[in-house]
Amino acid sequence: DVKVTQSSRYLVKRTGEKVFLECVQDMDHENMFWYRQDPGLGLRLIYFSYDVKMKEKGDIPEGYSVSREKKERFSLILESASTNQTSMYLCASSFAGFGQETQYFGPGTRLLVL
Amino acid sequence: GQNIDQPTEMTATEGAIVQINCTYQTSGFNGLFWYQQHAGEAPTFLSYNVLDGLEEKGRFSSFLSRSKGYSYLLLKELQMKDSASYLCAVIPGTYKYIFGTGTRLKVLA
Numbered sequence: 001d002v003k004v005t006q007s008s009r010y011l012v013k014r015t016g017e018k019v020f021l022e023c024v025q026d027m028d029h030e031n032m033f034w035y036r037q038d039p040g041l042g043l044r045l046i047y048f049s050y051d052v053k054m055k056e057k058g059d060i061p062e063g064y065s066v067s068r069e070k071k072e073r074f075s076l077i078l079e080s081a082s083t084n085q086t087s088m089y090l091c092a093s094s095f096a097g098f099g100q101e102t103q104y105f106g107p108g109t110r111l112l113v114l
Numbered sequence: 115g116q117n118i119d120q121p122t123e124m125t126a127t128e129g130a131i132v133q134i135n136c137t138y139q140t141s142g143f144n145g146l147f148w149y150q151q152h153a154g155e156a157p158t159f160l161s162y163n164v165l166d167g168l169e170e171k172g173r174f175s176s177f178l179s180r181s182k183g184y185s186y187l188l189l190k191e192l193q194m195k196d197s198a199s200y201l202c203a204v205i206p207g208t209y210k211y212i213f214g215t216g217t218r219l220k221v222l223a
Contacts, residue, residue, distance in 0.1 A: 004156075031209055042215040043157075043201070050209065058210070090156065094209075102147070103211065105156035 003027070004106035006091055012112045019078040021109050023091030030096040032074035033103060034058075034066065036087040043090065049074055050096065081113045116140045118214035120202050125220045130192050134217045136185045136202035144205040148176050148187045151199045151216065160187070160200075189219075197221045 007022035023032065033048040035058075045058030047066040055066050063085060067075040074093075078085055088110050092103040118138045126132040138146070145164040149157035161169055163178035163185060175188040189196055199216040206212060 040215060043203075043211075043213040045210060048209065102159050102162065104159070105149075107156045108154075 004091055004093055004104050006089075006106040006109050008109050009107060010110050010112075012114065013078075013081050014114055015082060017078075017081050017113075019081050019111065019113075021076040021078075021089055021091075021111070023074045023076070023093075023106055024072055025074075025091075025093040025104070025106075026072065027093065027104070028071065029093035029104075030071075031094045031101070031103075032068065033092040033094075034064075034074065034076045035090045035092065036060070037090055037108070038087050046076065081111075083113050085111065086113045087111060116204075116206060116212045118202055118204060118212055120200075120214040120217045122215070123218045123220070125222060126192055127222050128192055128194060131188065131190050132192060132219065134187045134189070134200050134202075134219065136187070136214055138183050138185075138202070138204045138212075138214075140183075140204050140206040140212060142206040143180060144207060146176075146178055146185050147201075147203045147205075147211065148174075148185075149201040149203065151201060153198070157201055192221050194221050194223065 004025045034046045035043040049055045049068040065077045091106040094101040094103045148160040151157040161176040168177045173190045178185045201216045202214040203211040
């Protein structure tokens with residue numbers, strides 16, 4: 001079974017804090033993704049990575065950065081948290097394949113920025 | 115632009131059949147996925163369509179018409195545990211999914 005884990009299920013931070021969200025997958029997937037999920041907006045892609053140290057911006061990268069130093073681990077960093085970054089954050093991973101491989105999701109981190 | 119439309123909410127009765135529609139307008143098409151997401155949990159994969167027609171998997175089936183930009187997910191013999199959100203996602207190119215906002219299905223006893 002594919003397993004994608006995220007470091008926290010719930011997180012409360014203050015405005016201006018630096019926030020790290022970690023994601024680990026155990027299936028040797030090449031691709032990893034970070035999404036945020038908001039009511040009425042669905043899942044929106046923040047960043048994705050197709051290899052170690054490689055990253056590409058998604059649809060809403062502003063205010064975020066990412067790090068992928070090892071194949072199994074993909075971190076999302078909020079450089080200076082703001083209240084509009086309160087959201088559910090979902091990590092996913094997939095094989096590279098031909099570009100249409102199934103993505104497997106972690107349980108999500110619900111972040112509240114006060 | 116890229117657009118995926120699904121109904122926001124649907125209600126059905128236990129034992130019934132329900133069809134959740136998804137229409138899309140995207141710059142390209144490399145496949146369509148359906149995911150199920152229970153409240154507070156991760157989305158889990160249900161089905162993948164890339165060719166026109168019906169894919170059946172137990173109580174769940176998914177249909178695709180590429181010429182119409184249309185898909186549906188059919189759930190038969192509804193159970194209470196099917197109460198969840200159902201997400202339609204299209205891959206216009208490679209790797210990147212475009213998600214619809216999801217359809218929240220309530221199954222009533």
